Amino acid sequence: xxxxxxxxxxxxxxxxxxxxxxxxxxxxxxxxxxxxxxxxxxxxxxxxxxxxxxxxxxxxxxxxxxxxxxxxxxxxxxxxxxxxxxxxxxxxxxxxxxxxxxxxxxxxxxxxxxxxxxxxxxxxxxxxxxxxxxxxxxxxxxxxxxxxxxxxxxxxxxxxxxxxxxxxxxxxxxxxxxxxxxxxxxxxxxxxxxxxxxxxxxxxxxxxxxxxxxxxxxxxxxxxxxxxxxxxxxxxxxxxxxxxxxxxxxxxxx
Amino acid sequence: xxxxxxxxxxxxxxxxxxxxxxxxxxxxxxxxxxxxxxxxxxxxxxxxxxxxxxxxxxxxxxxxxxxxxxxxxxxxxxxxxxxxxxxxxxxxxxxxxxxxxxxxxxxxxxxxxxxxxxxxxxxxxxxxxxxxxxxxxxxxxxxxxxxxxxxxxxxxxxxxxxxxxxxxxxxxxxxxxxxxxxxxxxxxxxxxxxxxxxxxxxxxxxxxxxxxxxxxxxxxxx
Numbered sequence: 001x002x003x004x005x006x007x008x009x010x011x012x013x014x015x016x017x018x019x020x021x022x023x024x025x026x027x028x029x030x031x032x033x034x035x036x037x038x039x040x041x042x043x044x045x046x047x048x049x050x051x052x053x054x055x056x057x058x059x060x061x062x063x064x065x066x067x068x069x070x071x072x073x074x075x076x077x078x079x080x081x082x083x084x085x086x087x088x089x090x091x092x093x094x095x096x097x098x099x100x101x102x103x104x105x106x107x108x109x110x111x112x113x114x115x116x117x118x119x120x121x122x123x124x125x126x127x128x129x130x131x132x133x134x135x136x137x138x139x140x141x142x143x144x145x146x147x148x149x150x151x152x153x154x155x156x157x158x159x160x161x162x163x164x165x166x167x168x169x170x171x172x173x174x175x176x177x178x179x180x181x182x183x184x185x186x187x188x189x190x191x192x193x194x195x196x197x198x199x200x201x202x203x204x205x206x207x208x209x210x211x212x213x214x215x216x217x218x219x220x221x222x223x224x225x226x227x228x229x230x231x232x233x234x235x236x237x238x239x240x241x242x243x244x245x246x247x248x249x250x251x252x253x254x
Numbered sequence: 255x256x257x258x259x260x261x262x263x264x265x266x267x268x269x270x271x272x273x274x275x276x277x278x279x280x281x282x283x284x285x286x287x288x289x290x291x292x293x294x295x296x297x298x299x300x301x302x303x304x305x306x307x308x309x310x311x312x313x314x315x316x317x318x319x320x321x322x323x324x325x326x327x328x329x330x331x332x333x334x335x336x337x338x339x340x341x342x343x344x345x346x347x348x349x350x351x352x353x354x355x356x357x358x359x360x361x362x363x364x365x366x367x368x369x370x371x372x373x374x375x376x377x378x379x380x381x382x383x384x385x386x387x388x389x390x391x392x393x394x395x396x397x398x399x400x401x402x403x404x405x406x407x408x409x410x411x412x413x414x415x416x417x418x419x420x421x422x423x424x425x426x427x428x429x430x431x432x433x434x435x436x437x438x439x440x441x442x443x444x445x446x447x448x449x450x451x452x453x454x455x456x457x458x459x460x461x462x463x464x465x466x467x468x469x470x471x472x473x474x475x476x
Binding site for chain 1: 401405406409411415418419421422423425426429458462466469470473474
């Protein structure tokens, strides 16, 4: 049942129809969540009793780190779908996710450094959590360079899928790095067996921001996928020497 | 089974033959060590404190350099087509290729690691720990590297891409390798936690490499 519904959207025309309808919804939801989230984060939440106002960096840092892992997981899931069931849009989704995930990872690293300077007294330490997230950033870059190195999209998709799935080993290492090693980074404080160890006045803006980041991802993903599909259509038309003006009507080929 | 031994034997013979890659790998390894030592300067104390990390990093670099000959030369002269046709499963071929690669690179570097240790003023009670950490950790490097080589061999500038793809995956082996060289009592080296982690990553690579490498080979041979 699920497989059938996924394959209904393998048709690019149907995908484009859904995508154009969903894009503004995601964009709107992202704007609302980020605006209210930022209001709560910057004005309507208390400063930390130890860190002072520095704690507010958390509201942009933690969701970025979550999204870095989520994007890689989404990339791995769509790579698997593309590799095993040869779903044409899954490869496109994986390719479209990579730059977004890379930017979220970079954002997490940079905001973490900005927070680390006043709190830990250093921009960077080579500890388990930080190092493994940096490795994740390089995995994203490696994945992207596979797509740029291989011209033929179907073969690039398959090679990239193997690269992505092998690199997925790093995701649980990042998640549990703060539990396995004595890290300077603090352990998980939201998803715990005994409930979140963070006060609700801080949890509300954090979750709002996370939701906002998620909608930003969904919005950019659709835009990236449409771009990619359009680019492929253009490449195909150029190789067949057809006038570019006819492309708008022809949406049936990937 | 015969096919595996044949492939390993052939690759090792080719590696050690004149102009084969084995001697180049060794020379490159030595040169990297010299350059590191020159950069640090004549301070024996400073040299001793970084010798373990430098030797491990040089091993990694030597591995990167040698990865392009795993499949590429066979692919270019057409022998890879014949080998793939005659090998029952491609996963087996990946294991054989990785074994041959290990024998022509790591095995050689392990033999010469005491000389590297002397050059870089590694404390003498760490020689065994260094050789042991290399012996347990480097199979993972060859196996993961073979996956990378299988993914990229038809490309023209494959070696740069292979390095980019494989580099991040070498990080755990490097971290635990350096830790194993530095930690553990001399009489208890065999079961220090770092050595166990190194062994775990090698075993994990042994599971993943035939799967991923085999898929990549099948993909690139079509």
